[in-house]
Amino acid sequence: MASAASSTSQRGQVDLVDFVDWSGVECLNQSGSHSIANALKQGYRDDDGLHLASDSDEQLLIYIPFTQMIKLHSIVIKGPEEEGPKTVKLFSNKEHMGFSNVGDYPPSDTVVLSDEQLKGQPVILKYVKFQNVRSLTIFVEDNQGGDDVTTVHKIALFGTTVDTTNMKDLKKIEDH
Amino acid sequence: MVLEATMICLDNSEWMRNGDYSPNRFQAQCDAVNLICGAKTQSNPENTVGVMTMAGKGVRVLVTPTSDLGKILACMHGLEIGGESNLTAAIQVAQLALKHRQNKRQQQRIIVFVGSPIKYDKKILESLGKKLKKNNVALDIVDFGESDDGKPEKLESMVSAVNNSDSSHIVHIPPGQNALSDVLISTPIFTGEEGGSGFAAAAAAAAATAGSMGGFDFGVDPNVDPELALALRVSMEEERARQEAAAKKAAEEASTKEKGDAGASGSTDAIMTEADKGAQDDEAALLQQALAMSMDDAKPMSDISTTDPDLALALQMSVEAAKEDSGSQSDMNKVLGDQSFVSSILSSLPGVDPNDPSVKSLLDSLQPEQEKKEDKSDKSEEK
Numbered sequence A: 001m002a003s004a005a006s007s008t009s010q011r012g013q014v015d016l017v018d019f020v021d022w023s024g025v026e027c028l029n030q031s032g033s034h035s036i037a038n039a040l041k042q043g044y045r046d047d048d049g050l051h052l053a054s055d056s057d058e059q060l061l062i063y064i065p066f067t068q069m070i071k072l073h074s075i076v077i078k079g080p081e082e083e084g085p086k087t088v089k090l091f092s093n094k095e096h097m098g099f100s101n102v103g104d105y106p107p108s109d110t111v112v113l114s115d116e117q118l119k120g121q122p123v124i125l126k127y128v129k130f131q132n133v134r135s136l137t138i139f140v141e142d143n144q145g146g147d148d149v150t151t152v153h154k155i156a157l158f159g160t161t162v163d164t165t166n167m168k169d170l171k172k173i174e175d176h
Numbered sequence B: 001m002v003l004e005a006t007m008i009c010l011d012n013s014e015w016m017r018n019g020d021y022s023p024n025r026f027q028a029q030c031d032a033v034n035l036i037c038g039a040k041t042q043s044n045p046e047n048t049v050g051v052m053t054m055a056g057k058g059v060r061v062l063v064t065p066t067s068d069l070g071k072i073l074a075c076m077h078g079l080e081i082g083g084e085s086n087l088t089a090a091i092q093v094a095q096l097a098l099k100h101r102q103n104k105r106q107q108q109r110i111i112v113f114v115g116s117p118i119k120y121d122k123k124i125l126e127s128l129g130k131k132l133k134k135n136n137v138a139l140d141i142v143d144f145g146e147s148d149d150g151k152p153e154k155l156e157s158m159v160s161a162v163n164n165s166d167s168s169h170i171v172h173i174p175p176g177q178n179a180l181s182d183v184l185i186s187t188p189i190f191t192g193e194e195g196g197s198g199f200a201a202a203a204a205a206a207a208a209t210a211g212s213m214g215g216f217d218f219g220v221d222p223n224v225d226p227e228l229a230l231a232l233r234v235s236m237e238e239e240r241a242r243q244e245a246a247a248k249k250a251a252e253e254a255s256t257k258e259k260g261d262a263g264a265s266g267s268t269d270a271i272m273t274e275a276d277k278g279a280q281d282d283e284a285a286l287l288q289q290a291l292a293m294s295m296d297d298a299k300p301m302s303d304i305s306t307t308d309p310d311l312a313l314a315l316q317m318s319v320e321a322a323k324e325d326s327g328s329q330s331d332m333n334k335v336l337g338d339q340s341f342v343s344s345i346l347s348s349l350p351g352v353d354p355n356d357p358s359v360k361s362l363l364d365s366l367q368p369e370q371e372k373k374e375d376k377s378d379k380s381e382e383k
Helices: A115-118 A167-175 B025-043 B069-075 B086-099 B121-135 B151-162 B180-183 B197-208 B226-260 B262-274 B276-295 B311-323 B324-335 B339-348 B357-382
Strands: A024-030 A061-077 A085-090 A109-112 A133-142 A154-161 B004-010 B048-051 B059-068 B109-115 B137-143 B169-172
Touching: A061 A085, A061 A115, A115 A133, A115 B086, A133 A154, A154 B004, B004 B059, B025 B048, B025 B069, B025 B180, B048 B069, B048 B086, B059 B069, B059 B086, B086 B109, B086 B137, B121 B137, B121 B151, B121 B169, B151 B169, B151 B339
Parallel strands: B004 B048, B004 B109, B109 B137, B137 B169
Antiparallel strands: A024 A061, A061 A133, A061 A154, A085 A109, A085 A133, B048 B059
């Protein structure tokens, strides 16, 4: 079924890192030296020396807006065994959440990460819930070991764009 | 220029009646708040500021974060002093108010004025600080008024718990000569991070150092009134340029005058040889001055302070000569052309020996010049 996370592993799913609106990416409770870019950005996320770490306590709230509407299919979260995230809640299209209102809405999906998933196995999500996603909020509730600091090495999102008429692709076909 | 939403927590508890800050703690606090509001709204027009009380009738938000300075200043009217201030509740309410700010792009900041003793222990304050940090809220504390044991340390520990890359500050202000607001102006609470210090610098110049305009070229702050400052600078430069041009012109005039007016130049030359040794520049300068003044319209010669009366006489003659027409000029030349007259003048001059060969040669050269001059003047008269 799902092989190791290659960019088009699952039937046309694309790595959505290209569609992330970087100016709006926010992460609450991140440590100053270990920021969200280390886990999200191309290049940084594959570097095991760089990781995202939490600050005051073990929770993290990551807000990722996209440049266009996307459908989210699966997610890869890589982290160390002990400090990697355990319970992860995903909210679609909820702007600027805070730790105080994570309990106010039901999450679009909840994932409890196993050890294999922490090593890089993609987690298939409830596709029907993520059909027209403008922004994604990832709430890391706790970590595997129950420590004060949660560490994340990589976060990768896979899916497709709703707006499939990518103008560049269109040109290529016409050039035929 | 950081885009910020700020909530200011006022302490209006009973301890604010004390007069150790003039006129009383509460008034000093209000002045400081007014200044802070002004600074925040000026540094970025999209900044919003809200105000709330910690004591009095209870923890109340007087005005939610707004960029309307008038509203903010008006809401502090008629506040009552009384009760005890509830620090933890106030900070939590402030956090909530910031959470519901309209522009989510604004950074969140809380400024707390703590003038009364704190009844909470360190742990609670630290956990509160951590919570603020988790929600990315910066905290500034102004510690003034009461200073019982432990208050500064408690507040310090709170700020260090909140602090995330130096965005939170604490200031301790003991009672003394300077007003609360004056001391605050120089702190990072007021000046923010690098940017926004333009207003602070202006306020510092205007308010803190009573009256002295230290630092600004023309006594006008470029930030407060840029057009006026620019106009002053331009007019200063124009004046300087004009003076230079005038001096240059005077120098040119001086050189031409010396050539044209032989008689005057003869005596001045003699005086020049007398006071020679490098002092020629002084003479030239004085001559320039005289000419400049003649151009400005006959000012009394007393302005030129000169110890040598003969020099004064010579200068006067040159000035008059510049004014009068060629006819009288030739008369003057004739007078000076008289050998005996010149030699008598020269003999009266200290340090000039008429029998000195250089002086004699000068006189000789003077004669043919005079003749030439007379010819010229005759010709002009014939015209």
